[in-house]
Ligand SMILES: Cc1cc2nc3c(=O)[nH]c(=O)nc-3n(C[C@H](O)[C@H](O)[C@H](O)COP(=O)(O)OP(=O)(O)OC[C@H]3O[C@@H](n4cnc5c(N)ncnc54)[C@H](O)[C@@H]3O)c2cc1C
């Protein structure tokens with residue numbers, strides 16, 4: 581994939597500002613260099629994004645979401661092991677001490693424990709994060725020795741990775757406070773003119789790496805549609821690019837497996853929620869819906885308004901002509917007569 585890029589990936593560049601206008605985008609990095617483009621995708625975590633100057637300003641709610649959603653803190657401690665330290669305990673432990681979780685691994689294929697990782701989160705990560713290196717390392721080891729008294733001399737602390745202090749993320753992943761998902765859920769991801777947002781924090785149905793992938797599929801489709809908006813009015817929309825938004829959750833061809841959502845082969849003109857082997861919500865099963873164009877328009881605009889309690893977490897962002905194109909595409913692609 582990297583080899584297919586027209587230009588090399590620029591490393592060690594820190595974006596400090598993004599300026600948007602009607603025809604393009606100018607991204608400025610901290611070394612003063614400027615980069616021009618038609619569109620820009622930011623997958624920068626919210627904690628780091630809030631330090632970037634975006635002009636014109638984002639809508640107030642979106643900027644507040646970026647400023648206020650905090651990231652959970654994680655501290656990871658790596659150690660090497662030269663002997664049996666565990667005595668009466670197991671080598672790995674989940675503890676109620678400040679070093680929290682202790683994971684023992686064997687990295688040399690012998691089956692003997694060679695490495696240890698402590699995983700600390702939240703308040704405990706912040707506790708050690710605030711200390712001087714030497715005092716911190718001693719406190720980490722002392723806590724470990726209090727659990728495993730035989731361990732002294734058998735382990736070496738190699739590295740502490742403090743995600744909460746890394747300026748490129750300042751944490752690990754969003755830790756929403758009560759009410760923040762309700763308030764900000766729909767405000768994080770909408771594009772701002774030619775600036776589009778991807779990244780795990782914009783995903784609806786997945787977390788972690790899968791969330792990052794999900795967001796990239798959505799943002800590609802968004803850009804293709806944005807391009808259509810800016811292209812001459814006569815340029816045809818590509819309905820396939822509209823379906824990219826649905827692809828993470830739906831397959832279209834006969835016999836293809838269900839994904840997060842059901843396979844849609846042959847659905848049009850039929851009752852809702854009848855695809856075999858898919859675990860539908862009671863809400864959709866009992867909705868009494870038969871899929872025609874007008875119901876689909878409502879469904880693909882706001883599924884939870886049409887069927888409160890549905891499992892389809894999707895926000896409609898399509899314009900009317902795009903919606904019509906997508907519906908026609910869906911009908912043809914899933915029609916047993918056209919695609920037997
Ligand atoms: C310790 C740890 C363990 C994890 N374990 C798992 C796991 O087991 N399974 C799993 O699925 N997920 C795991 N995750 C989560 C997963 O790594 C993330 O969800 C995923 O990497 C998010 O991808 P992303 O592209 O949204 O953001 P990132 O991978 O964070 O990418 C954002 C990029 O933006 C760059 N950046 C930030 N600021 C700027 C700036 N100003 N200018 C230029 N670039 C900037 C950063 O350098 C970074 O490269 C883990 C995360 C952590 C921290």
Ligand code: HEC
Pocket residue numbers: 784785823825826827828829830840841842844847851852853854855859860861863864880889890891892893894910
């Ligand atoms: C995040 C995953 C997700 C996305 C994205 C998504 N869907 Fe769905 N979809 C679902 C789920 C889950 C259901 C089942 C809902 C239920 O049981 O309440 C569903 C149901 C449906 C149904 C009804 C199927 C039936 O058997 O009655 C249709 C039609 C549909 N989706 C079309 C689409 C289209 C078109 C898109 C893209 C614009 C889309 N979906 C985007 C998850 C998704």
